[in-house]
Amino acid sequence: MTISGFDGFVGRISGSVMARLNRDMERGAIAELNPSPNDSVLAIGFGPGIGIELLAEVLPNGLVAGIDPSATMNELARRRNRWGIDSGRIVLRNASAEVIPWPDDIFDGIIATNSAQFWEPLDAAIEEVARVIRPGGSLVTITHAWAIEKVSPVPEWIETVSSLLAEREFSAISSRMRAFRSGRGLMLRATALGERTSGDALI
Numbered sequence: 001m002t003i004s005g006f007d008g009f010v011g012r013i014s015g016s017v018m019a020r021l022n023r024d025m026e027r028g029a030i031a032e033l034n035p036s037p038n039d040s041v042l043a044i045g046f047g048p049g050i051g052i053e054l055l056a057e058v059l060p061n062g063l064v065a066g067i068d069p070s071a072t073m074n075e076l077a078r079r080r081n082r083w084g085i086d087s088g089r090i091v092l093r094n095a096s097a098e099v100i101p102w103p104d105d106i107f108d109g110i111i112a113t114n115s116a117q118f119w120e121p122l123d124a125a126i127e128e129v130a131r132v133i134r135p136g137g138s139l140v141t142i143t144h145a146w147a148i149e150k151v152s153p154v155p156e157w158i159e160t161v162s163s164l165l166a167e168r169e170f171s172a173i174s175s176r177m178r179a180f181r182s183g184r185g186l187m188l189r190a191t192a193l194g195e196r197t198s199g200d201a202l203i
Helices: 008-021 023-033 050-058 071-080 082-087 122-132 145-149 154-167
Strands: 040-044 063-068 090-094 107-113 133-144 170-180 183-192
Touching: 023 050, 023 107, 023 133, 023 170, 023 183, 040 050, 050 063, 050 071, 050 082, 050 090, 050 107, 063 071, 071 082, 071 090, 082 090, 107 122, 122 133, 122 154, 133 145, 133 170, 145 154, 145 183, 154 170, 154 183
Parallel strands: 040 063, 040 107, 063 090, 107 133
Antiparallel strands: 133 183, 170 183
């Protein structure tokens, strides 16, 4: 799935804006996830790669993985994180949330900053999230309130996403609004049922 406005010349401008304004949201998502240094974490919709860069700082012994449907964002993120890609600590792929190109039960955590509103179809994307996350792993999304409102009223969106997560056996589903540099953002967190286990990161 290609999202209009995130490829080509316009995509480069969008990437520059996101790199400046979304850093605190990326930090907020990572802080909420609070991964261990050796965890494997997937970033869905990594944009220009700011969140990937920040994840690599807190996962010195882990794997940072990312997917984004935009070829331009992949290019920008690869340039920003070339050192980590070359060392094998970072793996980025051109893909969408509804078809995540990794095997089952591989990630200890998943974050999505300003991308969950683009997951289409939403149920297929959440099914994929449930498939690749390990039991006990957490999903954290932060999304601009105004971006959600383009899809549906915020309370309805929360209810829809929460219901789909519960159907896929996520628990401890919670949401709250937070103030960020670029505006109000909805933080949503959910935990996959089952006991968390550690394992080697697969790429």
